[in-house]
Amino acid sequence: MHDQIPNGKLRRTLIGGKTAAKVGGGVIKYLAKKPFLSQQAKQEARKNLDDSSAKAIFLCLSMLKGTALKVAQLLSLELELFPDAVRKELEKSYSQVPPMNRVLARKTAINALKQRPEEVFSSFSPTAFAAASLGQVHEATSPDGLRLAVKLQYPGIRRTIEDDMQLIKGVIRPLPDYRLIAPIMTEIETRLKEEIDYRQEAEYMVFFREKLDIPGVIVPQLWEAGSGSTVLSSTLLQGQPLNQWLATKPSGEERDVVAKRLNAIFIESLYTLNCIHADPNPGNFLVDDDLNVGLVDFGCVKSFAPEFVESYRQLPQTIIRGDRQMYFDMLKDMRFTKDNLPPKVEEKIFETAYAFGEWLGQLYEVEEFDFEKNPGFIAEGKEMSQKLFKHRKYFNSNPEFVFLDRTRYGLLRIFEQLKCRIRIRNPHEWDGA
């Protein structure tokens, strides 16, 4: 029996409410214990709390599927503001999605294509081979023999996004980190709405296919005849998702090659196209036998103003030179913080940002950075970013920074998982590189 997205606000509210009660209960238990606990016991209690609330939340999110799944993915990539235990549960969501059954998938395909699948494709597999954000992916063949990946959006998803977000906010409200998470949820909501627009995604796919020219990097080709506002067909790429590929225990050299290509995708997109694929979910990178990296899912693409990119380009070297004042000036130029902040507050934020920059700068200080030999690197950055994040209310709501940081950070986390050695210095950010 296949599980489906529970639809209908009432049902969703019931699920959400149940989880909120569970999480709430856990928090109360923690607070009740708190005054009597030693420092160590307190931490232990806090950890237990995270574990149980993580389970409750994940249960709820996976029941809601659809939007919730996407939120789970986004949050797990987020600046690790979620307690570790929660994040771990959320990460499971990458692979664990109960699919739409064959008949519903077919019906959804008919609705999306406005024709029966057999009239559009020469073959169409009613069973999905992968989960996609807010949908699932089916294999098909075009009449002229191209192997295709057809992404189908879950039915009714458009209408439920707002309800879902409302619910999820309710669910996470009792969490200790709620105040930090809340603004992220708003951003996620905006992104979700962009992401269900498959027409837009098709345009981005074509854009990257045409403009991104990196050896060993493959962007699928759009197949227009099988695409619409809720369906997207493109050539099927070989290879397996990064996480699965990593599980096959590739050699160090192989991991280095893949990391280099992933990095090139980011650097080239940002500096030559001023436009990045801003969803570094490991499921969006496919690695084939020749270590080619396939880039899929163009649901979240961000463009930047050339002036912004120009300033951003200079940040690493400024840090390495230790030119504190210039760094501060650049942040000002990039409108990093809100206007008219009291100088003391601004100074403090810049200091924190500078510390974060120094952390990032370590990557540039060496010819090649070895993630295997620096296992605590990401954890250290996490601490820095959390410190920085505490000043969030003073930041200018400059979405360019948010997306850029998130993507870059997501990429670094992937490098950490890859345990690779990689040259981060590049001609765009480093003179003479």
Next chain:
Amino acid sequence: MKISQKQRAKNREAIIQAAVEMIIEKGLKSATMRGIAKAAGVSGATIYNYFPTKESILYAYYGDRFAVTAQTVARMEDLDDLSLQEHLQALFEELLTDFLEDREFLQATFKAVFFSMPPNHKNLKPIQDVFFDCVRGAFEAAVERGELEEQVFQELVVRFYWDYFMGVVVYWMKDSSEQFSDTSILIDKTMALGCATLKAGVVNKAFDICTFLFRNHVLAHLGSPSVGLEVLNVVKESFLGDHDARSDS
């Protein structure tokens, strides 16, 4: 003048189609046999060779649609491969797809045809039989595959699916979601629940409880004559007592 079988079928189809158009346009009440005949290109008298009443045209329409869908489903390539839920879901979805073009006609006539009081069993039966055959087919296939155990009250369950489908159509007729995706989701959810219940053998288990209770508490007592007599005496006394009391008054 004798007309060919082919022409007869053609006329019949034309009349049904004309009735559909006219009812969509004018409503069920305002559509007349004469008007339908005219629109179908047959004489006002000829139409009665095909249908004795306006209602019988409606039943013929629904009968045809169910029959066509039953064939479509039977011809589906991967039918044997489908689970019970998928099989039944395909039947429901195909029926709705087939009705889609005439959705307004359904809105105008569905209630009169399927919820008339008293129900018109004679006309409904052939339509229901086609539907029952389809559902029964899905059940039997599932039993054969080992997906489902034999249902004690299979016929009853099959009939229940008719009422369930009627409910789905009523929902669909009011559904205003894009491409009626809400109806698809409703079918999906309810079907999942229904099939899970069947697979868990809920009906069979409920029947087991009934037989257990019946055997232990009714049959067992009947086996002991003294208890039986006792019961009889009680009944007798109360009856007589009652009788006496009444005759006293």
